[in-house]
Amino acid sequence: MAEYNLSNRKVMVSNKKMTFSERLYLPEILRGMGVTINHLFKPKVTYVYGKDIRPFATTYRGQHVLKRDDEGRERCVACGMCAVACPAEAITIVAAERQPGEEHLYREEKYASTYEINMLRCIFCGLCEYACPKEAIYLTQRLVEVETNRRDFIYTKDDLLESMDNRIDISQRRLR
Amino acid sequence: MKVTIDGHTIDVEPGTTILQAARKIGGDIVPPAMCYHSLIENTGGNCRVCMVKVAQGSERDPRPMPKLVPSCKTEVQDGMVVENISNPNVLEARKNVVELLLINHPLDCPVCDQAGECELQNLSFKHGVEMTFFEEDKRVFEMTSLGDKIKLHMNRCIVCFRCVKLVDQISPERQHGLLYRGDRAEISSYIQKAVDSEWSGNIIDVCPVGALTDKTFRFKSRVWFLKPMEAHRDCDTCSGNALVWMFGNEIYRVTMRNAPYGEHEELICNTCRFEKKNVSDWEIIGPREYPKFSVINQNNYVTPPKKVVINADKRLL
Incomplete structure (x- = not known):
């Protein structure tokens, strides 16, 4: 059988004879302690739970956001691709037709009059984000807040749609 | 009459077209068709996606036809040999035809009610290319209505003539047709006159794209x-x-x-x-x-699921 060394860090154990300094025992102990003490002066990699806030990965899949375009119009056209891609069937959409005079509210002639995500069903897989042809829905680094009532976990458009004063940055998300 | 399509030989009646003979054989060798519809008389020959190569005209005259022919309009002859998917030129031509059909199509499938049952969508998935050479602006029309139940999106139309020929067939006089020519061609009723026939709603279904949609179903669901x-x-x-x-x-x-x-x-x-x-x-x-x-x-279960039997006793023990 061939030798596989995939990690490139494999060390073969040999049964060689120890040298005189190794047999003295104390120099090797000091060398080992040196490695340990070195780590005292290196930057810490642990986060203290409760004290520090651990940064999220840029592709973290948290609470959804429905994006608006630069002119503040809703991007979602209620095509239903997210709802059909959703493996948990958490998304419900009802579409409506844009009336004359509403061009500043909705980007295209069709929009979602109801857009609901049941956060108890959602498994945060991100397939809705991947399926969206209009770059309207994204998952963000925000966490879904704790509620005391199960009904409150059904997020409606008021909860999901971003406001123009407080826009949510999704420029770090690499999807395609 | 014997006709051979991609190596499959079939006996058909005189007067059958190549497309009908291919559909009798079935399978992958059937050319796609956007404008031909068997319920409507005299359709076909407009969309050019069903083009095939006739490698041998007939038994008596075995010369090949010089150009690709539309299979929905070409009648078979005895001993004809047709190449569809076995000829790379046909597939290449079909790719180009799909690209030309799409140059003025707005590709607004997320908004369009036809998405999911659109023949142009299926066709471009199967035969199209992902890119286009077309950089110019697409033609834009105002949305109009043909009567109070049918919406006409002229932007999406691929000018297949199915609806015009169906209305000719179901009504005594002509009610709508094609205005202008070439790039500016436009399906329209005479000065916004309604298409009023008891059968006029069928033009919604025969439309291969989402140009004619049902106003009572508009944006209700996918x-x-x-x-x-x-x-x-x-x-x-x-x-x-x-x-x-x-x-x-x-x-x-x-x-x-x-x-x-x-x-x-x-x-x-x-x-x-x-x-x-x-x-x-x-x-x-x-x-x-x-x-x-x-x-x-998608998400519908038409056939009941089969019961899975794992013979663990036989295999494992």
Whole structure:
């Protein structure tokens, strides 16, 4: 059988004879302690739970956001691709037709009059984000807040749609 | 008459077209067709996606035809040899035709009601290329209506003439047609005159793209969320055999029953199509089967799931 060394860090154990300094025992102990003490002066990699806030990965899949375009119009056209891609069937959409005079509210002639995500069903897989042809829905680094009532976990458009004063940055998300 | 299509030989009646002979054989060798529809007289020859190579004209005159021919309009001759998918030139030509059909198509599938049952969508998935050489602006028309029940999106039209020929067939006089020529060609009724016939709703179904849509179903739902159910109703005008698209216990829309290759079984009247949307109006027979990988089967379970038996005793022990 061939030798596989995939990690490139494999060390073969040999049964060689120890040298005189190794047999003295104390120099090797000091060398080992040196490695340990070195780590005292290196930057810490642990986060203290409760004290520090651990940064999220840029592709973290948290609470959804429905994006608006630069002119503040809703991007979602209620095509239903997210709802059909959703493996948990958490998304419900009802579409409506844009009336004359509403061009500043909705980007295209069709929009979602109801857009609901049941956060108890959602498994945060991100397939809705991947399926969206209009770059309207994204998952963000925000966490879904704790509620005391199960009904409150059904997020409606008021909860999901971003406001123009407080826009949510999704420029770090690499999807395609 | 013997005709050979991609190596499959079949005996057909005189007067059969190559497309009909290929459909009798079935399988991968059937050329796609956007404008030919068997319910409508004199359709075909407009879209050019069904072009095939005739490698041998007939038994008596075995010369090949010099150019690709539209298979929906070319009648077979005895001993004809046709190449469809076995000829790379045909496939290359079909790719280019799809690209040309798409140059003025707005590709607004997320908004379009036809998405999911659109023949142009299926065609471009199967035969199209992902890129286009077309950089110019697409033609833009205002949305109009043909009557109070039918919406016309001229942007999406691929000028297949199915609707014009169907209206010619069902009404005594001409009611709508094509204005202008070439790039500016536009389907229109005479000065916004309504297309009023008891059968006019069928032009919605025969439209291969989303240019003609049902105003009573406009933006109500997407087709893959609905369940197509065969239904029957005692109607004086038509046969009453239709397909109702249900969500739960509600009927969202009524269409003609589908047939293979994007065609339909028989026409239904406007009363059945637009006005009978209560479950009590219909006698619902059962779910309609669609091809296995059709998007309409998404999340629908037409066939009962098979019981899986694992013979663990035999294999493992």
